[in-house]
Amino acid sequence: MITFAKTLLAAIVGVALGLTATWLAVERGYGFGAVSSGPWTGWPKTGSREAxxxxxxVIARSGEVPLGLAEGLSFMARTDDTGALLDPACDYVLxxxxxxxxxxxxTAMTPHGALIDNAAGHFGLTSAEIVRDMRGKFEITVSRQARAGNWLPLGDTSEFVLVLRLYDTPLSSASSSIGITPMPQLKRGRCA
Amino acid sequence: MSLRETFISNLPWIAGTAIIAGITHITSIMAMPYLAPKDAFARLEPAAPLDKMAVLPQGVPGQTLMPFEDPALVVGVCRYDLNVAPLRLRGALGGDGLLLFSFHNRFGTTFYSMTDKGALRGRLDVLVLTPEQLEAVEAFDPEDELPQELRLVGPTKEGFVLIRSISPERGNLAEAKARIAQVGCEAEGNR
Structure with missing residues (x-):
């Protein structure tokens, strides 16, 4: 009887542990092969045969279609340069x-990849829209309030991530060098 | 019995639990693509007729077909079923902008991707087929000539091709859509 109870317990606990590990694995990132630089993390191999x-x-569960390795690279930032989680009450300068x-x-998105509604009605900026200074430098302000210059509006949300996509980049063919490639800075400004 | 003795006497059970946990974990990860009800193919199927180019509606908050799609891109989709026929993707590429192509199997995994730069002399000509269909096509190839098309063997019979077109400035979707319209896809007839 005791043997039976122990077998049952081992089976139940084992299955529960295994499923918990699966849930954790698909909730956090896209498996192995992550490349990081500062707050930016990408999973280039997700969009290739080597996934x-x-x-x-993860992609079967979420239903997303990741960018193919030859199409470009996608990076996500959940934190600023100091490692603090992005807070929608604050301004950020990229x-x-x-x-x-x-x-x-x-693009600003929810952690599950949904667009965030905002009064301005736009959800991202492209390289063609960016206004640069005389030296060719640029700054983008991520904020709930309208800002002068390059403004990425943020709607009413409790959490958000920033997604940076590089289309047709020479970086794809040398994904091992991503970690040492300079990526945009992300600094926290004023908080409401 | 001390804690240590209890632990040692139950060691086989603990090991058994760990093995069951490992098997469950690996099995559920491997099974996920087969069981996930709302994968990319399931989301695209109602919007994408077979062997026809369909431009997806632009995402708005609370109403996006797939997560993590870039709002600056217009997405066209071409669904294929190699049981019915190979898929031919063809068109003239040129002008400004950027077109991205990715080829996916039934489970959403990318088996090939390219940009418009990969087109041969400004023309795109791709054939997606099964290994058997490839053999049949190759049988008709002239011996002294290289094929003028890119031939891709689909890992599964069903799948889809995504064509993404950038709209660099907000509100200029028409141009991005026109670039997708330059590319056509159709069922390849028997040859």
Missing amino acids: DPYARA SDPIPPARYWTI
Whole structure:
């Protein structure tokens, strides 16, 4: 009887642990092969034949179609340069440098990849829209309030992430060098 | 019995639990692509007729077909079923802007991707087919000539191709849509 109870317990606990590990694995990132630089993290192999079983599980569950490795690279920032979680009550300033790419875009999204409604009605900025200074430098302000210059509006949300996409970038073919490529700075400004 | 003795006497059970946990974890990860009800293919299927180019509606908050899509891009989709016919993707590429192509199997995994720069002399000509269909096509190839098309073997019979077109300035979706319209996809007839 005791043996039976122990077998049952081992089975139940084992299955529960295994499923918990699965849930944690698909909730946090896209498996192995993450490349990071400052607050930016990308999973370039997710959009290729070499996607590992974890990456395949994550995209099957979320329904997203990751950017193919030859199309470009996508990076996500959950924190600022200091490692503090992005807080929608604060302003953030994103500035040079940006890796070479034919086009790039920056978008504010919920951590699950949904667009965030805002009064201005736009959700991202592209490299073609950015206003640069005389030296060719730029700054983008992420804020709930309208800001002069390059403004990325933030709607009413409790949390957000920034997604940087580099389209048709030479970086793709040398994904091992991503970690040492200078990525945009992300500094916290005033908080409401 | 001390704690240590209890632990040692139950060691086989603890090990058994760990093994069951490991098997459950690996099995559920491997099974996820087969079981996930709302994967990319399931989301795209109602919006994408077979072997026809369909431009997806632009995402708005609370109403996006797929998560993590860039709002600056217009997305066209071409669904294929190689049981019915190979898929031919063809068009003239040129002008400004940027077109991105990615080829996906039934589970959403990318098996090939390229940009408009990968087109041969400004023309795109891609054939997606099964290994058997590829053999049949190659049988008709002239011997002294390289094929003028890119031939991709689909890892699964069903799948889809995404064509993403950038709209660099807000409110200029028409141009991005026109670039997608330059590319057509159709079922390849028997040859």
